[in-house]
Amino acid sequence: MTREHDRFAQSASQDRGLSPLVQARLWLLLPLLTLTACEVPGQLNPRLIGRDISGAANEARLPPPGMDRPSPNLASVPPIPQRPDPAARLALTQGLQAQRDLLNIPLPEGRPDAPLTEGQADGRPSIPAGPPRPAVLARAPVIPWTTQAPAQPAAGEPSPDQVIPGDVPPLPTPDLLAPALPSPDLLAPAAPRL
Numbered sequence: 021m022t023r024e025h026d027r028f029a030q031s032a033s034q035d036r037g038l039s040p041l042v043q044a045r046l047w048l049l050l051p052l053l054t055l056t057a058c059e060v061p062g063q064l065n066p067r068l069i070g071r072d073i074s075g076a077a078n079e080a081r082l083p084p085p086g087m088d089r090p091s092p093n094l095a096s097v098p099p100i101p102q103r104p105d106p107a108a109r110l111a112l113t114q115g116l117q118a119q120r121d122l123l124n125i126p127l128p129e130g131r132p133d134a135p136l137t138e139g140q141a142d143g144r145p146s147i148p149a150g151p152p153r154p155a156v157l158a159r160a161p162v163i164p165w166t167t168q169a170p171a172q173p174a175a176g177e178p179s180p181d182q183v184i185p186g187d188v189p190p191l192p193t194p195d196l197l198a199p200a201l202p203s204p205d206l207l208a209p210a211a212p213r214l
Contacts, residue, residue: 038046052066071077103109 068077
């Protein structure tokens with residue numbers, strides 16, 4: 021019985037047609053194939069690494085801006101501007117220092133602030149000096165704290181809410197009645213389909 025079993029095992033391995041070395045190589049290649057199908061970072065993705073090595077990634081990039089223009093000519097650069105005379109520079113510096121010194125002077129106490137009610141130019145609206153006054157609303161009617169009791173009907177007359185003993189109340193209107201029951205065939209379970 022063991023001979024038959026050994027013969028069966030040999031025939032099964034020969035039917036596959038793959039040697040153990042080829043099978044081992046396929047098992048080593050399997051993780052690489054699965055990595056290409058997964059979403060992995062670019063540093064580990066074999067497809068992107070191959071594109072970087074072959075240079076295909078650089079061919080897909082746009083050229084840098086200005087590559088279609090001729091190289092610049094240094095003769096077209098304008099000359100250095102002339103420096104203004106020292107007197108003009110000194111006057112400008114002194115004017116800026118005077119404006120900076122005005123910032124250090126404190127404002128006088130109790131100075132009346134001028135309301136900004138005039139427009140600065142034609143067509144511009146004026147700027148108000150303060151917030152607008154609150155709106156004047158109409159006075160609401162007075163609501164009394166106590167309520168008066170409703171008027172009592174006369175002793176012999178029943179109120180419309182009261183039912184006199186012995187009287188039969190009227191039947192409800194049809195819209196207040198319950199809807200009709202559905203037909204029995206709707207209430208029965210559906211017959212199984214064969």
